[in-house]
Amino acid sequence: MDRIVLIIGQRAARSFLGTSAISLKSQSNSDYPNRADRISTSPEYFAYPSDMTGHDHDHDHHHDHDHSELSETELRVRALETILTEKGYVDPAALDLLIETYETKVGPRNGARVVARAWADPAYRARLIKDATPAISELGYAGRQGEHIVAVENTPQLHNMVVCTLCSCYPWPVLGLPPVWYKSAPYRSKAVKDPRGVLRDFGFELPDSTEIRVWDSTAEIRYLVLPMRPAGTEGWSEERLAELVTRDSMIGTGLPKQPHEVG
């Protein structure tokens, strides 16, 4: 058995948030009072500053505020967009399309298709490992923040994990924009030193005998983890296999779903 999955899941990580939220509240910052989503921590989504939230998601944060009051940051962004538009530097229609692209078109389903093809097609897998950028481009994914991609393969002896300790480098064409935890201090500091501790934060452990290989993306090379194909998926189509591939399994902070989890 090459890995042990503890059924703690994300509940465990969530329970830690209470303490960090309290300690953060005590740090005042005159420009950004009561900011609980600062980069030094992960998002306290239950305590996300009410004046900073959108209206289109379902976290259990507080909604007892007046939406007519805009935060300093919201006003500043509006001011900038107005100035840049009126000066003719930006086209609001282009801004809308940029947002739409990363909200609806470019995301981890792209990477899942790459992984599923590598699982289903040994020749594709070989091309992906040898030179990932053109192999990924075969499926139509290329460009910004994915100009030079390397795919790294998990085995029963080796588990790969990807981080960017200096900022937030992430393979956008295959995974989309990075989640907040990936950009936060806890992940950026801990992954290179205590990746097993990170995996525990994500609710699972690997045997001591598994080598852990952490890739710090300090240049413009972007890394994509090729997770191990789950057992019991012989003969599955690429489409079905892709349903098993989670975003975190392609970063190395998670594992693919098991066949029974996708029905």
Add this chain to the structure above:
Amino acid sequence: MEGAHDMGGVAWSGPVAPEPNEPVFHAEWEKRAFAITLAMGMPGGWNIDMSRFAREDRPPADYLGMSYYQIWLAGLERLMLERGLVAADEIEAAKPLRPAKQVAKKLTRDGVAAMLHRGGPTEREATSPARFAVGDRVRAKAIHPPTHTRLPRYVRGHVGTVEMLHGVHVFPDTNSMGRENPQWLYTVTFDGRELWGPDGDASLKTSVDAWESYLEPA
């Protein structure tokens, strides 16, 4: 520079807190901040290393006290102010107070797909052979540049092994000041205990991507 952004191995950060079903953006303003940052790259004319330096070059308390897109916004404002594209009093007034600067290019809606597809490849043609080969033992230099660098503190002075060659890439330390100065780029892998001492995880190997001038033979 040794700012708060260089986080590898620091001990004060607490557990990683994944967010179930995380949205791509957490607020409307984050979407607009993201989009104006991407769109301004074209008329602004700066490169990725200038952007990174504009974000990371700020007092640690400020860096750590801001959210991710607030840092993006602060970096964008700085780049635009430095180039006179906007002025502080205009941001204060929330409207233009003087004419626009002449800019070479502007991102239109029709140009978005091509801009994203093109990206910003950093590989350049090699003009000299690589100094190191796969398997070579190398030491990351103990350098402390006051300007932008992509050699994280936690590997400086430590010995690792060259694992990959990636060709010749634009050198961020000088690119942040407008000179590409391309160099060979390597993946260098360090044992956990080399980096973190005898209590480090013996099953851990950590790599960075390092330009040739960051390295010396060990």
